[in-house]
Amino acid sequence: xxxxxxxxxxxxxxxxxxxxxxxxxxxxxxxxxxxxxxxxxxxxxxxxxxxxxxxxxxxxxxxxxxxxxxxxxxxxxxxxxxxxxxxxxxxxxxxxxxxxxxxxxxxxxxxxxxxxxxxxxxxxxxxxxxxxxxxxxxxxxxxxxxxxxxxxxxxxxxxxxxxxxxxxxxxxxxxxxxxxxxxxxxxxxxxxxxxxxxxxxxxxxxxxxxxxxxxxxxxxxxxxxxxxxxxxxxxxxxxxxxxxxxxxxxxxxxxx
Amino acid sequence: xxxxxxxxxxxxxxxxxxxxxxxxxxxxxxxxxxxxxxxxxxxxxxxxxxxxxxxxxxxxxxxxxxxxxxxxxxxxxxxxxxxxxxxxxxxxxxxxxxxxxxxxxxxxxxxxxxxxxxxxxxxxxxxxxxxxxxxxxxxxxxxxxxxxxxxxxxxxxxxxxxxxxxxxxxxxxxxxxxxxxxxxxxxxxxxxxxxxxxxxxxxxxxxxxxxxxxxxxxxxxxxxxxxxxxxxxxxxxxxxxxxxxxxxxxxx
Numbered sequence: 001x002x003x004x005x006x007x008x009x010x011x012x013x014x015x016x017x018x019x020x021x022x023x024x025x026x027x028x029x030x031x032x033x034x035x036x037x038x039x040x041x042x043x044x045x046x047x048x049x050x051x052x053x054x055x056x057x058x059x060x061x062x063x064x065x066x067x068x069x070x071x072x073x074x075x076x077x078x079x080x081x082x083x084x085x086x087x088x089x090x091x092x093x094x095x096x097x098x099x100x101x102x103x104x105x106x107x108x109x110x111x112x113x114x115x116x117x118x119x120x121x122x123x124x125x126x127x128x129x130x131x132x133x134x135x136x137x138x139x140x141x142x143x144x145x146x147x148x149x150x151x152x153x154x155x156x157x158x159x160x161x162x163x164x165x166x167x168x169x170x171x172x173x174x175x176x177x178x179x180x181x182x183x184x185x186x187x188x189x190x191x192x193x194x195x196x197x198x199x200x201x202x203x204x205x206x207x208x209x210x211x212x213x214x215x216x217x218x219x220x221x222x223x224x225x226x227x228x229x230x231x232x233x234x235x236x237x238x239x240x241x242x243x244x245x246x247x248x249x250x251x252x253x254x255x256x
Numbered sequence: 257x258x259x260x261x262x263x264x265x266x267x268x269x270x271x272x273x274x275x276x277x278x279x280x281x282x283x284x285x286x287x288x289x290x291x292x293x294x295x296x297x298x299x300x301x302x303x304x305x306x307x308x309x310x311x312x313x314x315x316x317x318x319x320x321x322x323x324x325x326x327x328x329x330x331x332x333x334x335x336x337x338x339x340x341x342x343x344x345x346x347x348x349x350x351x352x353x354x355x356x357x358x359x360x361x362x363x364x365x366x367x368x369x370x371x372x373x374x375x376x377x378x379x380x381x382x383x384x385x386x387x388x389x390x391x392x393x394x395x396x397x398x399x400x401x402x403x404x405x406x407x408x409x410x411x412x413x414x415x416x417x418x419x420x421x422x423x424x425x426x427x428x429x430x431x432x433x434x435x436x437x438x439x440x441x442x443x444x445x446x447x448x449x450x451x452x453x454x455x456x457x458x459x460x461x462x463x464x465x466x467x468x469x470x471x472x473x474x475x476x477x478x479x480x481x482x483x484x485x486x487x488x489x490x491x492x493x494x495x496x497x498x499x500x501x502x503x504x505x506x507x508x
Contacts, residue, residue: 053418073417075418075419075420078419081411081414081415083411085412085415087415087433099419
């Protein structure tokens with residue numbers, strides 16, 4: 001297994017009591033896999049992502065990526081944030097170059113690499129603009145290009161399309177799927193949108209709250225290039241709906 | 257822009273008319289309340305030949321240049337140290353928790369109160385004005401730089417860590433530009449404050465500069481020259497503010 005979450009718990013103390021953000025979570029993820037963490041707010045899915053990305057430390061248990069324990073964030077494992085985290089004082093191109101500067105890459109090589117990935121997300125023509133001149137969807141594309149340019153092994157995505165409108169969101173879902181299959185990245189993707197999870201994931205980790213834990217792991221046995229309106233898609237979606245107790249049992253309320 | 261010029265012109269014209277009318281109707285002695293015309297001619301006298309009977313035979317332009325020199329030395333060194341210290345203290349906020357009480361203790365002391373020590377430690381001449389301007393400019397810039405860094409969007413910090421930027425790279429490439437808008441704002445406020453303190457700084461020991469000229473005019477009982485110097489100080493303050501606004505627009 002490539003990523004191993006071993007019996008991880010996270011407790012926060014607040015006002016004398018302890019709050020269990022995550023309780024005894026274990027999970028294994030393969031290289032190249034697209035895994036969605038799905039659940040209602042408060043189920044600890046973002047906490048789990050932060051642990052994987054090294055931004056937080058578990059109270060109990062350990063997390064291994066490729067046999068090494070995760071203790072701090074690293075450029076090999078990059079996170080895409082919901083609010084993009086682009087630097088408004090830099091142009092699009094310079095934003096994408098950020099990770100390459102940290103690696104000490106030369107200016108010319110940096111520029112080339114950044115342009116390559118901007119082209120991949122379809123924004124090469126916007127390279128000299130400032131982030132504030134772009135729409136939310138375009139900004140998130142820039143953030144994705146910035147991450148890809150640094151050539152990470154894993155992308156952690158924390159509700160990356162949560163702030164976008166439905167149509168833009170679907171376009172970006174298509175793009176991220178295509179790009180990640182092309183580039184062979186492992187992706188851990190946090191969302192509370194069931195359709196999004198069913199559309200994207202190889203496996204969906206359904207989580208529940210109080211305490212935050214894994215309820216069930218659903219394999220999505222459909223090839224990629226999924227059709228959101230196909231019968232297969234709806235079957236899987238309904239299964240997840242049912243798991244999350246969102247499917248209403250149609251009880252007969254009265255007889256005539 | 258054209259509207260602004262119009263407002264300014266009307267406002268000043270009305271002020272001068274009221275002023276002149278007050279002088280004419282009130283029949284005050286010229287030395288108690290000089291007329292606009294009197295101040296204007298005093299200004300030209302200061303400009304062309306300096307203040308008669310003064311201990312220094314220097315014209316107004318030289319006083320202005322001397323004051324500006326002291327001002328910029330004090331202000332620029334205050335800004336450079338305050339921004340550098342502010343970035344570091346904001347970033348290593350634990351250190352700031354220890355420094356902050358001292359800053360809060362020293363900050364409310366009017367810079368002029370330091371004057372006796374300043375004279376003892378740095379002597380007279382340019383030093384008192386420079387040090388006072390430094391003190392006046394330092395604290396507001398320091399505190400708002402620290403605040404700007406502390407209130408930086410936490411996602412920038414995460415991004416910098418994630419992409420593996422070193423501490424130095426993070427401060428230079430992330431923290432500083434993120435805090436820059438607020439820093440620029442504080443620079444403008446500090447510029448105004450520091451200019452106000454220039455006069456106090458030059459009132460002790462200096463033999464030149466606009467603050468000295470104020471004292472000099474007072475000693476020579478030349479209220480017209482006094483007012484002319486005051487207006488000069490005001491106009492230069494206005495120009496400095498305009499300049500830094502332009503700079504702000506250029507940078508941001």
